[in-house]
Amino acid sequence: MPLLQTIYKRFKRKPSLDRLPFEELAERYKSEPVAVFEEFVRRMQPLIFQAALDFETRAHPPASDAEVEEMVLKVFEDFTPEFMSGDPSMVLVSFAAAIRRVLDDEAFEAIATRYYHQLPLYHMKDDQQRRFLSASYQNGVGPTPAEDMAQRFQVPVDEAQRIIRDGNRSLQDVIESDFTEDELSEMTEGRIRRRH
Amino acid sequence: MQTTSEEKLRDLGFPDEVIQETVRAEKRGLFDMEPSPDLVERTVARCRNLLRRIPLSDETNAAEESLSEPAIKAFAGSVFAVQKAEAELFQALKALPMATNARAEMERLPIDWLATATFARQKRLRPLMMVDNHNVINPAWWDFDSGLRAFRLACRVVNTIAQQNGVPPAAVLMVLRPDIDSYTQDDFAAIGRLVGSATSDIWMIPYDKAGEYRDQDVIVLGQERVLRLRGAFANPGDAFDAFRESDNSAIATQLRENIGQSILKAVELKHFRSGIRRWEDARTLVEDVIRQRSAMQSAASSRLLESS
Numbered sequence: 001m002p003l004l005q006t007i008y009k010r011f012k013r014k015p016s017l018d019r020l021p022f023e024e025l026a027e028r029y030k031s032e033p034v035a036v037f038e039e040f041v042r043r044m045q046p047l048i049f050q051a052a053l054d055f056e057t058r059a060h061p062p063a064s065d066a067e068v069e070e071m072v073l074k075v076f077e078d079f080t081p082e083f084m085s086g087d088p089s090m091v092l093v094s095f096a097a098a099i100r101r102v103l104d105d106e107a108f109e110a111i112a113t114r115y116y117h118q119l120p121l122y123h124m125k126d127d128q129q130r131r132f133l134s135a136s137y138q139n140g141v142g143p144t145p146a147e148d149m150a151q152r153f154q155v156p157v158d159e160a161q162r163i164i165r166d167g168n169r170s171l172q173d174v175i176e177s178d179f180t181e182d183e184l185s186e187m188t189e190g191r192i193r194r195r196h
Numbered sequence: 197m198q199t200t201s202e203e204k205l206r207d208l209g210f211p212d213e214v215i216q217e218t219v220r221a222e223k224r225g226l227f228d229m230e231p232s233p234d235l236v237e238r239t240v241a242r243c244r245n246l247l248r249r250i251p252l253s254d255e256t257n258a259a260e261e262s263l264s265e266p267a268i269k270a271f272a273g274s275v276f277a278v279q280k281a282e283a284e285l286f287q288a289l290k291a292l293p294m295a296t297n298a299r300a301e302m303e304r305l306p307i308d309w310l311a312t313a314t315f316a317r318q319k320r321l322r323p324l325m326m327v328d329n330h331n332v333i334n335p336a337w338w339d340f341d342s343g344l345r346a347f348r349l350a351c352r353v354v355n356t357i358a359q360q361n362g363v364p365p366a367a368v369l370m371v372l373r374p375d376i377d378s379y380t381q382d383d384f385a386a387i388g389r390l391v392g393s394a395t396s397d398i399w400m401i402p403y404d405k406a407g408e409y410r411d412q413d414v415i416v417l418g419q420e421r422v423l424r425l426r427g428a429f430a431n432p433g434d435a436f437d438a439f440r441e442s443d444n445s446a447i448a449t450q451l452r453e454n455i456g457q458s459i460l461k462a463v464e465l466k467h468f469r470s471g472i473r474r475w476e477d478a479r480t481l482v483e484d485v486i487r488q489r490s491a492m493q494s495a496a497s498s499r500l501l502e503s504s
Contacts, residue, residue, distance in 0.1 A: 168209030
């Protein structure tokens with residue numbers, strides 16, 4: 001094995017943060033708190049931005065970029081002291097409570113399903129499918145996810161479509177096989193259910 | 197009636213409830229505005245002081261953090277002795293009076309890395325020369341990534357051995373980014389810590405003076421081993437995997453000369469070491485080098501210089 005990778009792997013022995021399921025971030029938080037927090041922010045922020053935009057559009061129309069971003073910052077600021085303090089499997093439920101506290105129930109409802117789909121998503125085994133779907137869900141899926149991912153990952157649109165289709169099938173398999181019905185219900189406030 | 201978006205999303209296999217929520221979000225205009233590119237960084241900067249600190253116990257990082265200078269010097273001296281005596285390195289290590297966790301960390305260093313110290317001692321040359329390019333590896337990664345910290349630890353050991361033998365330590369040429377605003381506060385904090393605690397000799401060079409090293413990281417280990425890295429990476433793991441390694445003494449020798457030539461155009465940092473106490477100090481220094489102002493021309497930098 002090449003020297004540098006020998007050094008790296010002997011010390012590292014850890015997967016990249018961007019591959020870790022939410023439930024496993026807590027263990028890494030002990031040694032890399034800022035990096036884990038940054039990864040959490042990176043995963044959640046675009047959706048929280050949508051929730052904040054929904055809130056500001058209703059509360060203080062017309063919403064401005066600065067006001068929406070300030071609300072996003074307040075959501076994370078509210079949650080940070082309790083980040084990684086409880087049951088690691090309940091991190092999204094805890095964060096959802098912070099979103100409702102700072103914004104409101106309606107704002108969270110605007111993103112809830114897409115928000116909770118991120119939980120099983122990081123259990124997907126196929127790196128490429130997981131990267132495409134995680135990036136897509138982080139953006140809130142959007143009306144043109146295949147075109148968006150094609151541009152982001154520099155692949156043809158039909159290739160992005162194939163990867164997303166396969167990824168969605170794999171994600172459903174993960175939902176069916178990696179969690180019990182009770183676990184899913186508890187960890188996603190009943191937003192995601194097994195079909196079988 | 198289905199909208200175009202619904203049809204597209206269904207064709208891609210998204211679940212019905214996700215499709216419905218996405219379509220509602222689109223109708224409410226939630227895709228009409230996007231967060232600023234730096235919002236993640238601003239969020240982390242605003243919240244990082246609120247993060248809970250969890251004491252480390254048996255983590256690898258804890259062992260690494262606990263390594264003291266005397267422990268490293270003891271280790272370095274012992275390695276040298278072992279090499280001279282041609283004895284088995286690991287057996288000698290086991291006899292060292294070091295804390296268990298420190299010894300365990302030291303034993304992880306591959307012997308061929310330590311061999312760069314032998315090269316330095318025999319050839320009276322720096323054990324390694326490195327181009328640390330901020331356009332390739334984010335400075336902040338050095339603070340948290342265990343692989344990069346392992347690399348730094350290896351440098352400290354080799355530098356200690358070199359210095360004990362009257363040989364100059366590793367040379368590090370930092371290639372800066374063209375735009376000061378592309379650095380984060382974490383980057384400056386990491387640069388400050390690196391400059392303040394380095395056992396290597398460090399130089400900074402502005403992007404437009406870096407020539408062939410503008411877009412690559414280069415490490416020349418000993419006489420023949422060369423590691424190169426080009427590109428932009430999302431995380432340190434991907435960067436490490438992308439290093440290209442070769443054994444070629446002619447290339448290594450040429451690179452040593454070339455890096456040495458570039459160093460002549462760069463700003464040496466050893467006089468700034470004790471003057472950099474805050475991240476803002478590191479920012480001042482980086483900004484002056486980017487703008488190619490000498491410490492004599494810049495009141496800010498000269499303050500850092502004088503305080504050393």
